[in-house]
Amino acid sequence: xxxxxxxxKFMRYKYGAYSFIFLMLLIMINYLLSLVFExxxxxxxxxxxxxxxSIALGYFIxxxxxxxxxxxxxxxxxxxxxxxxxxxLMNIYVSFSISFIKDGRVTFNSxxxxxxxxxxxxxxxxxxxxxxxxxxxxxxxxxx
Amino acid sequence: xxxxxxxKTARARLDMSQQDxxxxxxxxxxxxxxxxxxxxxxxxxxxxxxCKSLNVTxxxxxxxxx
Amino acid sequence: xxxxxxxxKYMRYKYxxxxxxxxxxxxxxxxxxxxxxxxxxxxTSGLEHLILSYxxxxxxxxxxxxxxxxxxxxxxxxxxxxxxxxxxxxSLITGFSPYSPIIVDGKITSNIIMLLNGxxxxxxxxxxxxxxxxxxxxxxxxxxxxxx
Numbered sequence: 001x002x003x004x005x006x007x008x009k010f011m012r013y014k015y016g017a018y019s020f021i022f023l024m025l026l027i028m029i030n031y032l033l034s035l036v037f038e039x040x041x042x043x044x045x046x047x048x049x050x051x052x053x054s055i056a057l058g059y060f061i062x063x064x065x066x067x068x069x070x071x072x073x074x075x076x077x078x079x080x081x082x083x084x085x086x087x088x089l090m091n092i093y094v095s096f097s098i099s100f101i102k103d104g105r106v107t108f109n110s111x112x113x114x115x116x117x118x119x120x121x122x123x124x125x126x127x128x129x130x131x132x133x134x135x136x137x138x139x140x141x142x143x144x
Numbered sequence: 145x146x147x148x149x150x151x152k153t154a155r156a157r158l159d160m161s162q163q164d165x166x167x168x169x170x171x172x173x174x175x176x177x178x179x180x181x182x183x184x185x186x187x188x189x190x191x192x193x194x195c196k197s198l199n200v201t202x203x204x205x206x207x208x209x210x
Numbered sequence: 211x212x213x214x215x216x217x218x219k220y221m222r223y224k225y226x227x228x229x230x231x232x233x234x235x236x237x238x239x240x241x242x243x244x245x246x247x248x249x250x251x252x253x254t255s256g257l258e259h260l261i262l263s264y265x266x267x268x269x270x271x272x273x274x275x276x277x278x279x280x281x282x283x284x285x286x287x288x289x290x291x292x293x294x295x296x297x298x299x300x301s302l303i304t305g306f307s308p309y310s311p312i313i314v315d316g317k318i319t320s321n322i323i324m325l326l327n328g329x330x331x332x333x334x335x336x337x338x339x340x341x342x343x344x345x346x347x348x349x350x351x352x353x354x355x356x357x358x
Binding site for chain 1 (some may be wrong): 223231242254260
Binding site for chain 1 (some may be wrong): 172174177179186
């Protein structure tokens with residue numbers, strides 16, 4: 001955590017906390033669904049849990065990037081975003097060649113797709129943030 | 145939280161961009177932006193570093209406005 | 211979150227964030243162990259994950275209490291600690307019934323949930339008392355240093 005400044009640490013803690021609470025909520029709902037309605041929406045329970053974690057992790061990644069708390073001060077966000085963009089795109093492209101839903105349940109083949117989406121979220125959130133900040137700076141200048 | 149316009153003015157007076165000030169106090173540009181927008185309350189240590197960089201006192205930048 | 215002061219909020223965010231990482235780590239270890247050894251330590255895989263989640267929640271609650279971020283200013287910590295101690299003890303006593311075994315065929319059953327609940331409440335009370343004791347000792351020590 002030493003490479004992050006105090007604001008970045010605070011944001012990471014804040015959205016880490018929200019992700020944890022979100023994950024607990026998802027786990028609770030999933031557990032109740034399987035207990036009461038005997039619903040199983042993925043091949044195995046481990047996969048269900050993994051997918052729920054991915055959702056919470058995705059939320060953390062998006063919010064960290066959007067609040068400028070994902071990349072260290074010393075990193076060049078543009079370069080890393082480009083790398084993650086291609087990694088994500090590659091994973092998503094490969095994952096579409098295999099079926100990830102079988103008999104109405106999500107299969108292990110979805111892991112590649114989830115990986116790809118998580119990588120892809122980083123540059124997507126970064127671009128949106130840059131756009132929002134540019135507009136904000138433009139509005140500030142116009143106000144002056 | 146209210147915007148910190150005094151910080152923005154003090155920075156502009158020295159012809160410093162947000163990035164220049166961020167580099168001077170070893171934080172990211174987003175942190176300076178968040179402080180100026182009133183979205184983040186910096187710690188006292190960061191407040192002191194900012195004041196030293198801008199050659200002003202804590203009162204000048206961070207005391208309550210009437 | 212509005213009833214907590216800024217330090218308490220910060221501590222809560224910090225330890226919730228740590229609990230999130232702890233949970234990811236535990237799930238990863240459990241996943242790797244399961245893949246390589248086919249070992250299942252609870253009745254069902256859903257129960258395994260529930261227990262791991264409980265561990266993360268217990269961690270976060272203990273850290274809240276230890277750093278003074280659990281109770282807000284208006285709450286009487288001692289009263290709640292006493293209450294939680296009683297609830298915890300009762301849950302543990304009920305959980306240890308011979309009619310609801312915790313381990314069957316070497317695997318943990320869902321009867322552990324009552325025990326975990328009881329354990330958590332008890333830990334809240336114990337941690338709170340420990341914190342009070344350590345703070346008292348620190349204040350006494352600082353008082354001695356001041357007068358020396």
